[in-house]
Amino acid sequence: MQEQVLELQNVSKKYGSFTAVDNISLAIPKGSIYGFLGPNGAGKTTTIRMILDIIKPDSGTVTVLGSTSAAAVRHRIGYLPEEKGLYKKMKVWAIISYFASLKGLDRKAARARAFELLETYGLKDFADQKVESLSKGMGQKVQVLSAVAHKPELVILDEPFSGLDPVNQEVLEQLIQDLASNGQTVIFSTHIMQHAERLCDRLLLITKGQKIFDGTVEEACAILPRRVLIESANDISVLNQLQDVMSVQESVLPAGQDADRKLWEIFLHENANPQSILQKCFENGIVLTRFDYTQPSLHDVFVHLVSTDAKEHAFR
C-alpha cells in the first residue's frame, strides 16, 4: 500500500448549529496532487484549517505526516491561506526568508532560498521592493513562494488561483507540477474546474460540509452518463430502442437556426459504444447535421453534483 501523507477519519466541525464539515474521511497518498473542490461555503477552508490544526475538529481524527497534530510536523507543511496577506512594510525577499526561517531554516539558508525562488519564478527584480508596492497578483505569487520556501513535504494551497491572470495561473500550475515531481504532496482547493482537471491526480468534492466524491478525475467524469449531441430534421425516436441508450432528450437549438432541425441529447449507459448510434441512424436513413460525442467535463460533474445544493446555499 502507498504511503499516506494525510488521513482524515470521520472529521466533523460545527459552528453553533451550523455544520461546517460533516463526517469527512479521506486519505491522500504521498506525491500526489489532490484537489478540494466545492462551492463557496462548502467547508473546504474549514477542512484545511483542521488539517493544519489551526482549529480543532469536534470529532474524528486527523493524521498528518504520521502525526495526529499538524503542530508537531508543521515544519514539513507549507500553507497558503484563502485570504492572502503579507506584512506590507517588509521587503519581498525578507518576507519569504522570514516565513522560511519560522519553518526551521537557518537565516542564511532562508535568505539564499528566497532569492533562488524569486529568480526561478521571474520575480528577481522585485526582491528588494516592499510588499505594499506589489500588485495583488504579484503579492499572491510571493505568498505562494513563501509557503513552499522551506521545501515542505506537504503543501496546502487554499484557492491559489483566485486573483491571478491567465499567465500567472499557468506559472502557478507549473509550480504545483514542479512540487509534485519533487515528490512533494500538494493539496489545493479551487472552484475553477479546469485547474483541477489539468493538475489533479485525485480530487475531493464537498458541498454543505459533506463529501460527495473522492477519487480520480476519470472516476469523477464517469459519474455523469456519457452524452451524444445530434442535430437532425428527422424523427429520431428509433434511437430509443438501442440498448446502449439510456434516454433521449430534446434540447434547445440556438435561436435563429433552421426551425426544421432539432437538437437531441442522448445519454448512454456506461461502457456504451457511441458508434452504435451512428450505425442506427444510418440504417434508418436519419440525416445528421451534427454529431458530438464528448466526455462530460469536470465542470459538468461539479454542476451536476452540487448545483441545486449550491444555489440554495448561496442565497440562504
Added chain:
Amino acid sequence: MRVICLIAMREYAENVKTKGFWIGILLLPVILISLFFVSERLATSTPTRHYILIDQSGLYAEAVQTAIRREHQRRVLLEFVRYLQDNRRDVNFELAPADSSAQIDQLIGDVDADEVAALDQWLDSGGLSFALAMSGASLRENAPAFVEPREQFIAAQLPAAIDANSSPEEIIEQLRPYLNGERRLDVDGQRVPLFAVILIPEDINQDIVRPGTITPPSSTAGIQYWASNLTDTRLSNAIQNSVNSSIRNNEYAARGIATSTVRDVQRTRLPVSRLDPKKEVGEESVSVADTFRQWAPVGFVYLMFVTLMQSVQYLLSNTIEEKANRIIEVLLASVTPSELMMGKLLGIGLSGITTIATWILSFMLFIQFYQSSETEMIGQILNVLLGSDLIPYFIFYYLAGYALYAGIFLAIGSLCNTLKEAQSLMMPMMMILIVPLVTMTFIARDPNGTVARVMSWIPLFTPFTMMNRAAAQPPMVDVVGTTIVLLASVALVLWLSGKVFRQGVLRTGQPPRLLELLRMLRG
C-alpha cells in the same frame, strides 16, 4: 524559543525601522531641549517698555524713579546671582544644603524679606562693580564676562499737547489713545508704544491707608497705574514697594524710630534645618539630591506611563494588522499562538526599552555638550538617580507592568479586526491607566498613606503605585506582598489572554459580547 526570538526580532526590526517610531521617540527630548532654550531666551528678551510719570503732588516722583532704577538693579542682582551659580567653582548639590546657601541665598533672602533694603545694601556696597570684584576669586577659570542686562523701563516725556497740571481725568482721557496702542510716542525720533502711565494726584497723601482706617478707598485712590498689559506686573509692584517703603520711612521718622534699626530687625532670621531620621547620624540634613530622590519616582511613573502607552499601541496595531491581512493564518500554521504572543511581547517590549534608552541617552548627550548650571544640576541628579536603588525598582515594575498591560491589550487586539473596533474595548483600559497618573503627585506627597497602600494592592496599579512609593521605603509587607500579587496577576493575565488570543486571532466579524468572552476565558 527559536521562533519566539525570530518573531520578536521581526516585530522589533519592523518598529525600529519605521520613521514614525523615531519621530515619536525623539520628539520628547527635542521639545524639552528647545523649551529649555526658549525659556532661557525669553527670560532675557522682554522688550524695552516706555512709561510716563506725572507727579502732581511732587512728593513721590523720586520714590517711583528709585523704584524703577531699583527694579533694574534687581534684575542685575538676580542675573548676577545666576551668573555666579553658573560659574562658581565646585558646585556640589550632594553637599549643598537644600534651602540655604552662603551669601547668595543670604542676598536672595534679603531681597525676599525687604527688597528695598537688600537693594540698598547692594547699591551701598558698590553694586555690580563691587560684586564683580569680590566674586572674582570664587569664579572658575575661563568664566565668561558678566553681561549687564539692559534697562527695561525707560521714562518718556508727556506729549507736548497735554498739560501736566490739568485734572487726572483729563490727562488720562488725552493719553488713552496712546495706552490703547492707537497712537505712538515720539522718543528720540522713534515711534514707540506707551506701556504705562503713572499718575500721582495732588492730594495723594489723603489716600494713605493705616491700621484702623475704615473708609474703603475708591477704585482710583492712591497712585494711578494705567497700563493695558495686565500680566506684566513688575513695574506696578516695584512702584508699590518703593512708595510704600518711602511712606513707611516717613512713618518711622514720625514715630521716632531709626530706619537702620528697622532694617536690622528685618534682617534677623532663624534657619530651619530639614533633617531625615532615616539617614545616618551626622548626615541627617536633607540635601537637594535627597529632595530629588524623593520626587524622582514621579518621573519614573510618568516615564513608565508614556512608554507603556506607546508599547501597547504598537502591540494593538501590529496584532490588528496581522488579523486584517490574514497573515495570522500563515503564522499559526508555522508557530503556536503562545509562541506568537510571546514573540510579540518580547519584540514590542524591546521597542519600549529602546525608547527609554534613547531618551536617557539623548539627555546625557545634551548634558555632556551643553553645560550650564541647570544642565549640571540635571546631570548630578541623573547621577544620583542612576546610582540609587530606584533603578532596580523601575526595571522590575516596568517589566511587570508591561507584561500585565501587554497581555490585556494583546487579547483586545486579537478580538478586533480594525483599530476602530479596538478603540471601544480600549476605553476602560485607558481609564484605568489614567488613574496612576492622576494620583502620581498625591502619592509622592503621602507615599505610605491609605490611598497609596490600597492602590498598591490592586495589581493593575501596583507597578505605578509601588514605583511611586519606592523612595519612601514602604513597609516590607507592602513590597513583598504586592510583588507576589503582581507576579501572580501577570501570570494569570498572560495565561488568560493566551487563551483569548488563541481563539481571538482567527475570529472574524464583530468583537465578542461579554458572555462569549467569558466562554473564551474558560475554553
